[in-house]
Amino acid sequence: MGKIILTGDRPTGRLHVGHYVGSLRNRVILQNSGKFEKLFFMIADAQALTDNFDNPGKVRENILQVALDYMACGLDPAKCHMFIQSVVCELTELTFYYMNLVTLARLERNPTVKAEIQLRGFNHSIPMGFLTYPVSQTADITAFMADTVPVGEDQLPMIEQAREIVRRFNELYGETLVEPAALLPDNAACLRLPGTDGKAKMSKSLGNCIYLADEPEDIRTKVMGMFTDPNHLQVSDPGQTEGNPVFMYLDAFCRDEFFARYLPDYANLDELKAHYQRGGLGDVKVKKFLNNVLQETLEPIRTRRKELEKDPGYVMDVLRQGTEVAQAAAAETLAEGINIVEKKPTPPDTVFSKALGGWYDIVVVMYHDQGHIPLKVKGFVYNKAEGHWDAVAGVNVTLGLPIIRASVDHGTGFGHAGDGHANELSLVNAMDYGIRMANAKAQK
Ligand code: TRP
Numbered sequence: 261m262g263k264i265i266l267t268g269d270r271p272t273g274r275l276h277v278g279h280y281v282g283s284l285r286n287r288v289i290l291q292n293s294g295k296f297e298k299l300f301f302m303i304a305d306a307q308a309l310t311d312n313f314d315n316p317g318k319v320r321e322n323i324l325q326v327a328l329d330y331m332a333c334g335l336d337p338a339k340c341h342m343f344i345q346s347v348v349c350e351l352t353e354l355t356f357y358y359m360n361l362v363t364l365a366r367l368e369r370n371p372t373v374k375a376e377i378q379l380r381g382f383n384h385s386i387p388m389g390f391l392t393y394p395v396s397q398t399a400d401i402t403a404f405m406a407d408t409v410p411v412g413e414d415q416l417p418m419i420e421q422a423r424e425i426v427r428r429f430n431e432l433y434g435e436t437l438v439e440p441a442a443l444l445p446d447n448a449a450c451l452r453l454p455g456t457d458g459k460a461k462m463s464k465s466l467g468n469c470i471y472l473a474d475e476p477e478d479i480r481t482k483v484m485g486m487f488t489d490p491n492h493l494q495v496s497d498p499g500q501t502e503g504n505p506v507f508m509y510l511d512a513f514c515r516d517e518f519f520a521r522y523l524p525d526y527a528n529l530d531e532l533k534a535h536y537q538r539g540g541l542g543d544v545k546v547k548k549f550l551n552n553v554l555q556e557t558l559e560p561i562r563t564r565r566k567e568l569e570k571d572p573g574y575v576m577d578v579l580r581q582g583t584e585v586a587q588a589a590a591a592e593t594l595a596e597g598i599n600i601v602e603k604k605p606t607p608p609d610t611v612f613s614k615a616l617g618g619w620y621d622i623v624v625v626m627y628h629d630q631g632h633i634p635l636k637v638k639g640f641v642y643n644k645a646e647g648h649w650d651a652v653a654g655v656n657v658t659l660g661l662p663i664i665r666a667s668v669d670h671g672t673g674f675g676h677a678g679d680g681h682a683n684e685l686s687l688v689n690a691m692d693y694g695i696r697m698a699n700a701k702a703q704k
Contacts, residue, residue, distance in 0.1 A: 262297025264438075265290060266406035268345065270308035271322035275329040276469040277554070278462045280561075281450040281512040282412040286443075288334040290410065299340035300404050300586055301330060303579070306346040307397065310390040311380060327575050329472050332565035337578045343586035344579055345400065350590035354399035354597075359392060361428045362421070367391050372417045398422040402437045402597075403590040410443040413451045429597075436597045449511030458487035458505045470554065472561050479558065483551040488543045495542040501533045506546050513553050522552040 267287070269279065291299055303326050308319045323344060330342055345351060367373065373394060377386055397418050401409055402425075409419055419442040426437045445451060454460055455468025462469045470482050488506050492499035501507040516528045523545075526532045532549075535541040568575055 263295060263408055264404055264406045265296050265299040265408045265410065266302065266401050266404045266440075267300075267410045268302030268304040268307075268400065269326055270304045271319055271326045272308050272312060273322055273464045274325045274471045274473055276462055276471045277509075277513075277558075278453040278469070279329075280333065280472060281447075281453055282445060283410055284330070284333045284335075285450075286410055286445050290408075290443075291335060291339050296408070298404070298589075300406065300582075300589075301335055301340055301342045302345050302400060302586070303327065303343070304345045304400070306352070307393050307400075309346075310387065310393045311376070313387070313389070323579070324572055324575060327579055328565050328568050331568055331575065331578070332472060332561045334564075337582065341582040341585045342579055343583040347583045348403070348587045348590050350587065350594045351396065351399045351403055353594060354403055354590075355392070355396040358395045358398050358425050358429070361425050361432075362395055364391075366421075366424075367394065370394055370417050370421055372414055394418050394421040395425070398425045401440045402426060403593045404586070405438045405593060406440055407438050408443050409440050413444060416442055416444075447512065449508055453512055454505050454508055456482050456486045456505060458503075470558075472558065473565055474558070474562070476555055476559075479554055480551050483547050483554060484544075486547060486550075488546075492536075492543065496539050498539040499536045499541070499543075501536055506543065506550055507533060507536070509550055510546075510553065513550075513557055518549075518553050518556070521556075523549045 265287075267283065269275065269283075275284065287299075287301065290296060303323050305319050305323055308322075309316060312319050327342060331337075335342060368391070373391065377383075377390075382390070394417075398421065401419075401422050409415075409422075411419065419440060423439050426439045429437050452460065453462065455462040455466055456470065457466065457468040459466060459468055470479055474482070483506075486505050486509075489500040489504045491497065510529055510532075514529050519526050519528060519532075523532070526535070532541070532546070536546065
């Protein structure tokens with residue numbers, strides 16, 4: 261089997277330059293390297309809900325924003341699959357099985373989770389969904405049999421946790437799952453780009469991020485306001501480059517060729533740093549150079565993003581197609597992997613199939629409106645020959661999106677001809693509704 265990549269981002273805001281040097285830039289290189297058989301890039305909306313469950317609207321809106329950032333950076337739907345996590349129900353199902361393979365104590369020891377619990381002030385009232393997100397992340401990775409997971413340094417404990425779960429699974433049930441490895445950026449400066457204020461974490465609430473979508477003027481203002489060495493008061497003072505945000509950004513973004521274009525007095529970053537350390541080089545000059553470097557790097561991304569923004573329908577379509585591929589891949593893993601654990605029994609006769617007396621093949625499909633296109637929420641097909649309901653793959657309802665349509669189709673087809681029904685149906689209501697409609701039709 262060829263090499264497979266999976267990685268993703270939580271859609272809680274637009275992506276910024278930290279995401280870019282930490283992972284996005286590398287993903288595009290990996291995508292174009294021809295070394296990977298399949299690449300999956302996931303918008304982790306279900307994971308984002310684990311600490312934004314009180315604000316699903318924010319998560320929902322940012323799905324499109326992240327997709328725009330992905331494509332603006334050069335992720336190409338012809339070469340990779342970009343998809344929405346919550347739509348692939350199989351990931352949730354895998355998570356449920358993996359939960360058996362990890363203890364509460366182990367989850368509480370996960371350093372990333374520990375730090376985030378502190379940051380969010382959860383203390384002893386940690387939502388279970390949040391605590392178990394590393395398990396769901398294991399499902400994300402293994403569902404695609406991914407061996408390579410390009411991530412930032414903060415995600416290393418997640419990959420370690422995934423490797424442990426995979427080993428445990430394989431030990432108990434036979435060699436089935438692939439043990440993944442993290443792939444970090446080569447350039448150490450890209451591992452943790454600080455905020456423009458020098459704080460270790462870039463965050464929207466701190467207002468210390470440069471976004472990929474920022475306008476040239478915003479970038480300039482943010483760069484010129486960046487923190488530097490606090491002891492470098494006069495141009496003549498010797499300055500520190502280590503831990504100095506401006507130089508940390510240059511470490512991550514600068515290439516020698518930029519000097520020829522914008523600062524020809526120096527051949528490379530080492531020379532610039534040496535001058536700063538000796539004294540005699542002012543912050544403004546270095547900031548202006550960094551501004552030029554960032555402007556040149558971000559300009560093509562912003563331009564492509566603006567083009568894509570004009571056609572959100574196209575972007576959502578890319579996600580829909582990517583999601584279909586992802587869903588099929590995850591279903592295959594689930595069938596192969598989990599049936600080893602437990603051959604799933606056929607669902608027992610339900611109220612619904614009893615009500616129908618097994619007369620009809622019926623499909624109930626619900627839709628919700630996710631931005632621009634209706635997506636399938638969940639469907640059930642009544643299998644007359646075998647006498648049971650089968651869930652058909654679709655979208656789960658964790659995002660609490662309004663359901664705009666539930667529809668019923670007779671025969672073997674899977675469609676939404678007629679029988680539209682509006683608003684806020686629960687899954688059970690929709691099935692019930694489907695059966696009533698089906699019975700009504702049959703009586704005609
Ligand atoms: N936790 C990752 C982040 O916060 C996003 C993510 C979800 C992910 N599932 C993943 C990354 C699987 C790599 C693999 O950025």
